[in-house]
Amino acid sequence: MPKEDPAGPEFWEKRYRERFTPWDAGAVPAEVRALVASLPPRQRVLIPGCGSAYEARAFAEAGHDVVAIDFSDAALVAARAVLGEWRTVLRCADFFADDLGAPFDLVYERAFLCALPRRRWTAYAERVAAELGAGGRLVGFFFWSEGERGPPFGLKTGELEALFAGRFARVADAPAQASIAVFAGKERWQEWVRSP
Numbered sequence: 102m103p104k105e106d107p108a109g110p111e112f113w114e115k116r117y118r119e120r121f122t123p124w125d126a127g128a129v130p131a132e133v134r135a136l137v138a139s140l141p142p143r144q145r146v147l148i149p150g151c152g153s154a155y156e157a158r159a160f161a162e163a164g165h166d167v168v169a170i171d172f173s174d175a176a177l178v179a180a181r182a183v184l185g186e187w188r189t190v191l192r193c194a195d196f197f198a199d200d201l202g203a204p205f206d207l208v209y210e211r212a213f214l215c216a217l218p219r220r221r222w223t224a225y226a227e228r229v230a231a232e233l234g235a236g237g238r239l240v241g242f243f244f245w246s247e248g249e250r251g252p253p254f255g256l257k258t259g260e261l262e263a264l265f266a267g268r269f270a271r272v273a274d275a276p277a278q279a280s281i282a283v284f285a286g287k288e289r290w291q292e293w294v295r296s297p
């Protein structure tokens with residue numbers, strides 16, 4: 102694959118069009134099924150960089166108010182096929198530039214932070230905090246790796262804590278139950294509550 106900038110939509114557009122999507126799990130993770138079953142009714146859920154959006158469907162089917170965004174049209178084509186009647190939850194939007202409809206109760210993370218070049222990580226933390234209301238939660242999968250090249254760009258030890266310091270407090274942390282090959286052994290499920 103040529104080296105375009107993963108901060109822009111062209112990088113992702115090309116990969117979805119060529120069906121080169123090694124990050125695509127093709128299913129809803131067990132952790133998400135358990136989370137969906139545990140939530141109070143009608144939570145407002147934001148899914149940035151939703152890709153094929155399997156999880157968006159799981160949240161929507163359970164009655165939650167979902168906004169699933171991606172800035173790649175080809176990703177959204179894939180997501181529409183997965184979502185069927187729930188496709189109205191999709192929006193073509195740039196996480197950093199567009200009004201997404203804050204405040205949300207929950208932001209779901211999977212393979213979005215690690216898709217962003219490191220130079221965007223502080224802006225990611227600021228934007229997630231801005232999208233959440235008081236007591237809101239950032240929940241999902243985070244990827245650690247000592248490698249420098251990406252995507253996926255891996256977190257180093259202590260990096261996530263430094264990034265979220267003063268913005269979020271971690272309330273849950275466990276190894277991912279069933280990672281796909283690219284993330285195997287390097288992925289954890291975590292829940293972070295937005296600080297007041």
Ligand SMILES: C[S@@+](CC[C@H](N)C(=O)[O-])C[C@H]1O[C@@H](n2cnc3c(N)ncnc32)[C@H](O)[C@@H]1O
Nearest residue numbers: 113124150151152171172173195196211212216
């Ligand atoms: C590695 S893929 C992960 C997709 C999905 N979360 C999953 O788990 O399969 C990263 C996704 O983030 C999207 N993306 C990257 N930067 C974005 C931005 N600034 N705004 C919206 N979407 C973005 C890409 O188009 C791509 O679909």
